[in-house]
Amino acid sequence: MSAAQRIDGKAEAARVLDSLRDDVERLREQGCAPCLAVVLVGDDPASDVYVRNKVLRARETGIESVEHRLPANTSEDTLLTLIAALNADPAVHGILVQMPLPAGLDEHAVIDAIAPAKDVDGFHPANVGQLVLGDATLAPCTPNGCLHLLRQVAGDLSGKHAVVVGRSNIVGKPMAALLLQANCSVTVVHSRSTNAAALCRQADIVVAAVGRPRLLDAGWIKPGAIVIDVGINRIEIDGQPKLVGDVDFDSVAPVAGAITPVPGGVGPMTIAFLMKNTIAAAVRQQAMRDAIAA
Ligand code: GUN
Secondary structure, eight states: OOOSEEOOHHHHHHHHHHHHHHHHHHHHHTTOOOEEEEEEESOOHHHHHHHHHHHHHHHHHTOEEEEEEEOTTOOHHHHHHHHHHHHHOTTOOEEEEOSSOOTTSOHHHHHHHSOGGGBTTOOSHHHHHHHHHTOOSSOOHHHHHHHHHHHHHHSOOTTOEEEEEOOOTTTHHHHHHHHHHTTOEEEEEOTTOSSHHHHHTTOSEEEEOSOOTTOBOGGGOOTTOEEEEOOOEEEEETTEEEEEOSBOHHHHTTTOSEEOOSSSSHHHHHHHHHHHHHHHHHHHHHHHHHHHHO
8 A cells, every 4th residue: 555654734734824823813912913805706616615715714813804706707907906905905914816817807917916015825026036036925825835845744855856747827936946945956847848757757856736637647756755746636537526636646655755645735735824924914014014103
C-alpha cells in the first residue's frame, strides 16, 4: 500500500486558523474588526461552494465578512463601481472577487481596480511585483499554503529542485516565485513543454497545478519526492461524481515520500491563508490610520 506520508492539509489549516483567532481577538481589542468582502459574479456551482466556504471560515475565525452576489449578466461598469465603493470603505480590509468571471468581464481590469492594500488574493500587478522582488506582504493564498505544507514536511527547502507543473497567474507563476524565494532551483513545465514527465522525474518537490485530472502518475515522480496536488477536478467514475487532483494518488503514493490528498490537502490551506492575508491587510491599514492620526 501507500509508502508516502499523507500530508493532512485539513488538520494543518485548522492549526493555522486557530492561531489566527488570537490575532483577530487582539485586533478587536484595539478597535479594529478585520473585514473581508467577497464578490461572486454569476452562478458557477464550484465558485458558489468556494465562496460559501470562505465566508464560513471568516466567521469562524472572528473575521467580519460581507458577501456581494451579482448576476452573470452584470456589466463591467457595475462591478468596477462596487469595487471602488469597497476600496473607499474604511470598514473593509480585504476584497476578493472570485475567479473565473463570466465571459465578457475583463479579469485584468477587475483585478487592477482593487486597491493593492486590500488585494488579499495577491493578484494585483503591484503585489505580483512585490512577490517577484521577494518582499510580498499579500502573496497569493494557494501557493502560500503549498509553501507552508512543504516547510512542515521538509523544513528548509534550500537547494531542492522544485518542478511546478502549470503556469497560471493564480498558482503556477506565484508558486515558482515563492519557491525561488525559498532558495529552491525551480523549473516550470507547461502545456508546450516537450519533456514534462522527464523534467518532473528530476524533482525533489513537485507542485501540480494544471487542472488535468490525474495527469501525473508514478512515471512522473522520483522516489521519495514531495508531491503537492493543487488540482480540484470534478469527474464521473462509474456514473458517480468524484473530486480528483492533477495527480493519480493511487499510482504516485507508493513512490512519493509525501503527498497531499484531494480533497483535504491544499484546498483548506488556501482558505486559511486568505484569512491570514485579511488580518495582515487589516493590521497594515490600521497602522496607517494610526500613523495619520498621530
Ligand atoms: N478561483 C480559483 N482560485 C481562486 C483564488 O484563490 N482566488 C480567487 N479570487 N478566485 C479563485
